Amino acid sequence: MAKGLDWAKRLYENRSQRAKELREEGKKVIGYICAFPPRELITAAGLVPYRITGTLEPIAEADAYLETLMCPYVRSCLDLGIKKQYDFVDGMIWPHTCDNIQKTFDIWKHYVPHSYFHYLDVPHMPDPSSFEFFAKELDVLKGSLEEFGGVKITEECLKEAIGVHNENRALLRQLTGLRKQAPPLISATEMTQVMMAAMSIPVYESNEMLKNIIEEVSTRKDGPQNKATRLLIYGCEIDDIAFINLVEECGANVVIDDLCMGTRDYWKDVVMEGDPLKNLAHRILGEIMCPRTFRRSRGTRQQDLDNRFSYIRDFAKEFNVNGAILYIIRYCDTFEFDAPEVRDYLEEAGIRVLHLEDDYSLTSIQGYKTRIQAFLEMIE
């Protein structure tokens, strides 16, 4: 069996392999889209959480079911579903996170049948009433997973699952920490493979894999070369190495990200003390820094911007970057609205920014080479 980074790479190349094996052993797999659904509840129900992703290959069949004028990432996920590539997924949790996901709910349900399908409503506001509502939604989800899994999720086993997932996040943060030095000990391309692998296997195995990788990476001699520029990548869903690899090949070390399948997913833990559902609600709604969740500010514009974006600037400082790329998927409205604000905010903090709006396809990504090179030359 492969170890460390090799383990991750193999899983990245054949993501569904482990889930399919587990299914043959009688386990049930629960798919989920986006960073918002609580994996902890899936784990606590004895089910296997599996992050649904897309592919940069051309979309073939989804066009007969979805408009082309919408998030190409969601269209690609549906394309895979229609092509029966998610047949091994027994059930699906569909969150109300953005318009593109929410409005595909009925369509997925109609055309990609799973034996279990659960709609998870997620408030957009960050008020006490929103947290209360969302904790209730999580409670409803808990009940429905219990029914599907034929188990009772006790408070004790939920807390245990939360603990294991916190450990998972802590390991990912530890690994991310190894990107601070120059050169970083792990490349962003490798990191993407690790994330993708980690989200396709049970959390216990994921933790083992991450420990293995940390051990390997900490002492490696074959790590990334030192490049002239250190970059941060901001955006939504990057589930393929193509773009990041291109940036690294153009001559940069991508050392930190703010992405849905990156730090946004694992930067904050669930508090252990107290009501686990409330704590889960708090992490998801309060701590996942996604523009789809409104952040209230009664202060000045500057206070509002700090409230929403200072963590990105802090990342940039902590990881000593000199430039940032905003990778925005076209039609992703909440990111599209924030992007000019993030660009200006970072530029004001002295960080140069390249703002790209992409179609989430291999062909479009390959076309960025010259722009990325020009950007790197400018900031070197």
Place this chain on the structure above:
Amino acid sequence: MSEQKNPEATQEVPKRTSAKKWTESARKVRGLVRDMYVRAFTEGKPVAWVMFTLVNELFVAMDVVPVYPENFAGLCATKRVGNPFIDRAEADGFSNVSCSYARIGLGYAALWKDMGEIPSFAPDGGMAKPIMMVGSSLVCDTRYKWFQTYSRYMDVPYYAFDMLGPPASTAYRPDVREQYIKYNLAQLQGLVSFMEERLGKKMDWDKLDEIVRRGEKTYVLWYDAYMLAGGAVPCPFPAEDSFNCFFPAFFMMGEVEALDFYQGLYDEIKYKVDNKMGSIPEEKYRLLWGGGLPPWHTMQIFNYVEEQGAVFVFQSTYLPLRFADVPDRITDPLERMVHSRYEAAISRAELDRKLGLFDLCNFVGLGNPLLFVDEFKVDGVVMHWLRSCRGTTIGQVYQKNLLEERTSIPTLFLESDMCDVRDYFEADWKVKLSAFLETLEARKRAGS
């Protein structure tokens, strides 16, 4: 969809972009629109910029003049003056696929700031400066995100609130209903507190009660008028009129004028239905506008199909909500508001669900064509893909598929945008519409 924008679109401004109005009521709307903008400047009352969110009653009760930037954007598009605003917003980095209402609204504020005065080409004198802004997550993400960005150009306190609805399949469960109503109520209470703080005065609950109850009556008249018209042969109230006449329901709800307007509309439609007064001389094909906002920049296109004997007898985009009778035991006006909206949205979702269609709760937008094609004797359905609106575009292909599975009624997709005229290719639309009518003709001849 072509990635190419139409380069000529902003240069060739036709003499008339708006459609002919077939009803007295529709002819009154332009004046009401103008009043909204003018009042904001002249009445000396506080002004709020608001996203349409089914809460206009609160502004009426607090004596605030609400101005709706999404309406302003549509108005700019009709006058073909939207694109300079769009260009300005895009120059700041806003995407050319972000909601064009938002691009116009943001570009307006940006140009105002650049020039130090309201751009002279802003229709109806433009939008007066607000003392607060209110958005919501109802319908789409743009509706709470867009206003967050206004602070680039004008620092005005902004409040956004949730109004959520469960899938129809669980909506009738008492625990689910309670959970949603409780939340939506708390969110509205938050909004009232924000308004009280901004205005430095308390809500007058008795006044609100009166306004909310007037609103309930208005909603019923609105719904009844639209449904009565949809089923009538010949059609007295084509979609282009109906696209006009939702204005008071969206932007004046709670006001006496809105109630009067829908009473007038109902009476007018009733009279025309009773007397079999259609709009076009010979109604060869009855069409349904089955999804997507209209092309505000070229409403005249509706007359183009009418010249060929086709009429859009209904539009299911701005589908009225029928407010079920709110029980008398609910005396708190805010609670009445929340209840009526929840029940109305859910009863509509329930209709969809019974047909095995959408389970998703839709407060507005995407009324399913399947609900209307038989009842309104529809020959063909036309839907509009909008390059910059996910809110009313996603789901159209699904609706078309369902129509194909269950009926033999053909569907046509048109593509452009509600405001950005660069996404509109008129020759292409005309060819498609004419070909579609030929298909309908061939089907008629074949006796299907």
